[in-house]
Amino acid sequence: MSLIPYIDHEHPVTGVTNAKFGIWLFLASEVMLFGALFSTYIILRTGATVWPHGYEVLNIPMGTLNTAILITSSVTIVLAWAALKMRQLPKFKLYMGLTCLLSLIFLVIKYFEYAAKFHHGYYPATNTYFAIYFVITGLHGLHIIGGIVVNAYLLGPGSKMYATEPERFTGRVECAGLYWHFVDLVWIFVFPILYLL
Amino acid sequence: MSSHDSPEEIKKAVKLYIGIFVALLFLTLVTVGVSYIHLSVGKAVALALFVASIKASLVALFFMHLKDERKIIYATIGLTGVLFVFLMSISMYL
Numbered sequence: 081m082s083l084i085p086y087i088d089h090e091h092p093v094t095g096v097t098n099a100k101f102g103i104w105l106f107l108a109s110e111v112m113l114f115g116a117l118f119s120t121y122i123i124l125r126t127g128a129t130v131w132p133h134g135y136e137v138l139n140i141p142m143g144t145l146n147t148a149i150l151i152t153s154s155v156t157i158v159l160a161w162a163a164l165k166m167r168q169l170p171k172f173k174l175y176m177g178l179t180c181l182l183s184l185i186f187l188v189i190k191y192f193e194y195a196a197k198f199h200h201g202y203y204p205a206t207n208t209y210f211a212i213y214f215v216i217t218g219l220h221g222l223h224i225i226g227g228i229v230v231n232a233y234l235l236g237p238g239s240k241m242y243a244t245e246p247e248r249f250t251g252r253v254e255c256a257g258l259y260w261h262f263v264d265l266v267w268i269f270v271f272p273i274l275y276l277l
Numbered sequence: 278m279s280s281h282d283s284p285e286e287i288k289k290a291v292k293l294y295i296g297i298f299v300a301l302l303f304l305t306l307v308t309v310g311v312s313y314i315h316l317s318v319g320k321a322v323a324l325a326l327f328v329a330s331i332k333a334s335l336v337a338l339f340f341m342h343l344k345d346e347r348k349i350i351y352a353t354i355g356l357t358g359v360l361f362v363f364l365m366s367i368s369m370y371l
Contacts, residue, residue, distance in 0.1 A: 095347040104350050108357040115361045119368040126369070135312060144309050148302060155298040158340045162294070165287045261340045268332045272325035276312035 088248035103255040107262050114266050117216050121273065124208045132209050134275040137202065139193060143275040146189050147267065153182035154264040157231070157257045164250045169242055172253070176235040179260070183228045190221055213274055220270060223263045230256050297339045304332050 085091075086098045094101050125131050134140075160175035197203075197210070204214040234249075234256055241249040308328045316324065338344045343354070 094349040096349060101349060101353075104353050108353050111357050111361055112364070115364050119364050122365070122368040140309065140312070144305065147305050151298065151301045151305065154336060154340055155294055158294050159291060162287050162291050165282060166284050258341055261336050264340075265333050265336050268336065269326075269329050272308055272312075272329050276308060276325055277318070277322055 088245060088251060097251055099251050099255050100258075103258050107258065110262060114216075114219070117212070117219065118269070118273070121212050121216070124212055128208060132207075134273075134277055137209070138213075138275050139196065140275055142189055142193055143271055146186050147271050149182050149186050149189070150264045150267050153179045153186070154261050156182065157253075157260050161250070161253050161257050164242070164246070164253055167246070169239070173235060173239070176231060176253075180228055180231050180235060183224055183231070187221065187224060187228075190217070190224075216270055216274065220263070220266055223266070227256070227260050227263055231260065293339060297335050301332055301335060304328055 084098060088097065090096055091098055091101070156175045156178040160172050160179060163169075163171035163175060202210050204211045234253055238252070239249070241252070308325055311324055311328075312321070315321075343350070
């Protein structure tokens with residue numbers, strides 16, 4: 081007996097679990113949150129007299145590597161979900177573990193990138209380009225950290241639920257996956273906008 | 278939570294996920310490669326956003342299962358999409 085109804089089976093009206101509907105509503109709000117920052121970027125850039133090319137001030141190989149890492153982690157988390165669907169818990173743990181590992185590597189690379197910027201004297205106050213660069217990548221980084229916390233929980237203590245309520249647990253992993261794909265999706269736009277243009 | 282939950286269907290889906298993964302990595306290399314050509318700003322922005330949109334669609338359709346989802350989810354995303362496009366439009370043209 082759980083307090084929130086329809087978390088392990090579909091709600092008759094929506095056709096989806098409340099958990100899934102809930103995560104999609106959350107992602108909708110996230111679209112507008114990042115949308116506000118993209119909008120800010122457009123206004124700052126179109127209004128600026130000078131704007132550095134991303135490739136002049138950022139490290140493209142590092143950014144490309146991080147893009148590949150994030151895309152890979154998106155694949156591993158969807159494979160983790162697929163493993164649960166096939167009732168293979170060890171395989172789920174392997175892929176979820178890989179997802180967490182890849183996300184941590186992403187953060188480490190991001191740390192080195194930030195450190196290099198600070199080393200060169202580039203701070204958020206340096207110019208509007210770095211202001212928006214640090215705000216967008218910083219907020220994205222916070223989303224990565226949030227995802228790691230949830231994914232690590234599902235990999236560790238949270239996975240106990242699989243023994244008693246496998247459907248509900250699979251649903252949780254699906255929702256965590258939807259969030260993680262969204263974080264990947266944001267980066268797919270952030271990377272060209274800040275690094276390549 | 279759809280009707281495509283049998284182990285065979287999931288196995289097929291896994292193969293598809295790997296295919297999408299390769300496509301995404303390839304498109305990333307395309308975006309990076311094109312950026313080294315240094316096109317004019319307009320062309321570069323159009324091309325980069327075009328490729329990013331393809332990648333985003335692949336992630337949304339296949340990894341987020343939007344290819345086969347319920348009406349209520351489409352309605353939620355549709356409304357968000359309209360608001361997002363409106364926000365981007367007023368940023369660009371006002």
